[in-house]
Amino acid sequence: MAKASTSGKKKTPVKKTNTPAAMDDAFALKSLQDALDKKKRFKPTKDQLLHFYEQMLLIRRFEEKAGQLYGLGLIGGFCHLYIGQEAVAIGLQSALDNDTDSVITGYRDHGHMLAYGIDPNVIMAELTGRAAGISKGKGGSMHMFSTEHKFYGGHGIVGAQVALGGGLALAHQYNEDGGLCLAYFGDGAANQGQVYETMNMAALWKLPMVFVVENNQYAMGTAVRRSSAETEFYRRGAAFRIPGMKVNGMDVLEVRQAAEIAFKHVREGNGPVLMECETYRYRGHSMSDPAKYRTREEVQDQREKNDPIERAKADLMKLKVKEDALKDIDKAIRATVAEAADFAEKSPEPEPSELYTDVLVEEY
Numbered sequence: 001m002a003k004a005s006t007s008g009k010k011k012t013p014v015k016k017t018n019t020p021a022a023m024d025d026a027f028a029l030k031s032l033q034d035a036l037d038k039k040k041r042f043k044p045t046k047d048q049l050l051h052f053y054e055q056m057l058l059i060r061r062f063e064e065k066a067g068q069l070y071g072l073g074l075i076g077g078f079c080h081l082y083i084g085q086e087a088v089a090i091g092l093q094s095a096l097d098n099d100t101d102s103v104i105t106g107y108r109d110h111g112h113m114l115a116y117g118i119d120p121n122v123i124m125a126e127l128t129g130r131a132a133g134i135s136k137g138k139g140g141s142m143h144m145f146s147t148e149h150k151f152y153g154g155h156g157i158v159g160a161q162v163a164l165g166g167g168l169a170l171a172h173q174y175n176e177d178g179g180l181c182l183a184y185f186g187d188g189a190a191n192q193g194q195v196y197e198t199m200n201m202a203a204l205w206k207l208p209m210v211f212v213v214e215n216n217q218y219a220m221g222t223a224v225r226r227s228s229a230e231t232e233f234y235r236r237g238a239a240f241r242i243p244g245m246k247v248n249g250m251d252v253l254e255v256r257q258a259a260e261i262a263f264k265h266v267r268e269g270n271g272p273v274l275m276e277c278e279t280y281r282y283r284g285h286s287m288s289d290p291a292k293y294r295t296r297e298e299v300q301d302q303r304e305k306n307d308p309i310e311r312a313k314a315d316l317m318k319l320k321v322k323e324d325a326l327k328d329i330d331k332a333i334r335a336t337v338a339e340a341a342d343f344a345e346k347s348p349e350p351e352p353s354e355l356y357t358d359v360l361v362e363e364y
C-alpha cells in the first residue's frame, strides 16, 4: 500500500459528490429543469390568476363538503381527498389543449375532474352513488371517467394508470392528433415496476407523454424517506433518458410554467418528460385514516407557510385585487358546493337493473 504523502505536494482537492449541488450536476437530463430555473413562475393576467384561484378554491370547498357528507354516511366506500394538492391539477390542466390532450390519474381524482370544469353536481352525485353521477353512480370516488373530456379516470390499482397512460400516448402518436397524455401518479406508485416498463417504452417510441409524480410525501401511512431509495423522483427517468423536472407543487404559477416547458418539449416530438410536483396532502390518506404517522404541527406548518390558495391570494393582492372581491368568490363557491350536495342528496339511486349494464363494452 502506498504511504500517505508527507512531501507537502499540493493534493488534488477531493470533489464532494454527495452535496445537493453536486448531485444535481450529476443529473444530466436537466435541460428542462434549467429552463424552469431561468424563469420559475408563469406571469398571469389578473383574470387568469383569478381563474386559477377560483378553481383551486372550488376543489378545496368541494372536498371539504365531501368530507362532511362522508361523515354523515352519504358517501360509501373509499374517499381520498385532494386538499393541499390543488395547485398541481390546476397548474397543469390550465396549460393543456382540452380538444386533444388526455389525462389519467389514480383514485385521488375529484380535483382533476373539477379542474376540467366538469359540473360539481354530477361529481358529487357520483360520490354519493346516485344515477345522475358521472359514472351513473356505479364508480364512486375512485372511478370517475369523462371520455367526452378525454379524462380516462379514476383508477384504484396503484400505478396501473401509468401503463394505461402509455397506451393513451401511443394512441395520440398513432392517430397523429397532436395530443399528449398527462399521467399522474403518487410517490408510492412511483415504486411500481410497471411505471418503469412504461417509461422504457415511452422513451423508446418517443411517446407524447408527461409522467407527473404528485409527491405528497406519503403513501398511505408511509413517509417517502421510509419507502424510497431515491426520493428525488424527477431523476427516476434517467435510466431511460427521460428529462426530469422538480417543481414546487404548492405554487400554481410554478406548476403552470413547468407545464408549458414540458408540453412544448413533448409536442415537438422529443418523447416523454418526468415531472415531480412536490406537494402535501392535509388530510389522511382516505377518510378512514386518522393520520397518526405524522404530527399535527407538521400539517399546520404546511397549511400556514405553504398553502397554494393563500399563495395565489397573496399574488392577487399584489395585482390590486381587493379582499372583498375574494370573499365574494368564496361565497359564490360555497353556494355552488352546497347546491351540488343538495342535488346529490335529492337524486335517486340507480335502478337495480343497472347492475347488468356497462359491464362489457359489447354483448357476446
Ligand SMILES: Cc1ncc(C[n+]2csc(CCOP(=O)(O)OP(=O)(O)O)c2C)c(N)n1
Pocket (backbone or CB within 6 Å): 108, 156, 157, 158, 159, 185, 186, 187, 188, 189, 190, 216, 218, 219, 220, 285
Ligand atoms: C397495486 C396496489 N397495491 C396496493 C394498493 C393499496 N394502496 C392504495 S393507495 C396506496 C398508497 C399509494 O400512495 P401514493 O402513490 O403516494 O398516492 P397518494 O395516495 O399519496 O396520492 C396503497 C399502497 C393498491 N390500491 N394497489
Ligand SMILES: [Mg+2]
Pocket (backbone or CB within 6 Å): 186, 187, 188, 214, 215, 216, 217, 218, 219, 220
Ligand atoms: Mg403519496
